[in-house]
Amino acid sequence: SPLLNRTTQGLYPAGNATGGLLLSGLLASQTLPTIQPDLEWSTDPHSLLYCAQNPGSDPTWGNLIASGCNRSFTMLNYYLSSKKVTALYQGTGFYSQPELSTAESTAEPVESAGGSSSAGADVLQVSPLQMAAAYAALSNGGHSVSPILATAFSYGDDRWNLFPSDTAPAALTGMNTALSAATLANPSIPGWSLVSTGLTKTGSVNWFIAGTPTEWKGTPVVVVVALEDATSNMATKIGTEMFKAAVNASK
Numbered sequence: 001s002p003l004l005n006r007t008t009q010g011l012y013p014a015g016n017a018t019g020g021l022l023l024s025g026l027l028a029s030q031t032l033p034t035i036q037p038d039l040e041w042s043t044d045p046h047s048l049l050y051c052a053q054n055p056g057s058d059p060t061w062g063n064l065i066a067s068g069c070n071r072s073f074t075m076l077n078y079y080l081s082s083k084k085v086t087a088l089y090q091g092t093g094f095y096s097q098p099e100l101s102t103a104e105s106t107a108e109p110v111e112s113a114g115g116s117s118s119a120g121a122d123v124l125q126v127s128p129l130q131m132a133a134a135y136a137a138l139s140n141g142g143h144s145v146s147p148i149l150a151t152a153f154s155y156g157d158d159r160w161n162l163f164p165s166d167t168a169p170a171a172l173t174g175m176n177t178a179l180s181a182a183t184l185a186n187p188s189i190p191g192w193s194l195v196s197t198g199l200t201k202t203g204s205v206n207w208f209i210a211g212t213p214t215e216w217k218g219t220p221v222v223v224v225v226a227l228e229d230a231t232s233n234m235a236t237k238i239g240t241e242m243f244k245a246a247v248n249a250s251k
Contacts, residue, residue, distance in 0.1 A: 013198030024180035068196035143169035208239030
């Protein structure tokens with residue numbers, strides 16, 4: 001639809017893309033399991049062993065989460081109660097509309113058939129804006145952010161005036177965002193990242209999410225790519241290029 005703002009109005013299946021947020025909730029009170037994960041993985045998105053990308057020859061639980069693997073998402077949901085998962089999604093803004101002057105969508109679980117977490121019984125659907133706002137906490141010292149379309153304006157005289165802000169970043173409780181970001185660290189970029197594939201009735205959505213580390217000296221940056229009916233590698237390529245360009249601009 002040409003008149004649909006997909007960033008704010010589009011609803012896409014999150015798949016395992018919320019794994020980094022669930023990880024921060026788990027690490028707030030416990031550590032990752034000491035048992036070594038299974039080394040097998042599958043490229044079939046309907047398989048319980050599916051990974052959006054190759055997790056490596058000897059993957060850790062962090063590698064599996066960053067690679068969008070179903071078994072890591074299953075593990076996180078196992079150790080976190082459904083009540084805690086719901087509270088985490090509520091706290092990070094998945095169940096509410098971002099306060100923008102344009103029309104937005106509100107995330108909601110929808111009924112879907114399937115045997116994996118990427119196409120499970122309750123598939124969380126979110127907009128890219130909601131995903132970016134939620135993951136901003138990993139790069140913003142555990143503080144939430146309120147999305148805004150502009151921060152300043154000018155009358156054309158080279159003088160910029162800041163728009164007033166009524167909301168200050170709020171600290172999120174029950175989440176160890178710094179340790180989660182460190183666990184998801186990507187050596188190919190100056191920060192952390194993860195990928196995921198969400199299944200739709202007719203195809204798929206490939207997510208790439210990346211952000212600067214907690215100790216970043218410049219402006220915190222989070223990039224979210226939701227690519228319909230493509231490949232995880234393509235989403236990663238586009239997202240990596242966008243992230244590197246944004247990081248260079250924020251220094």
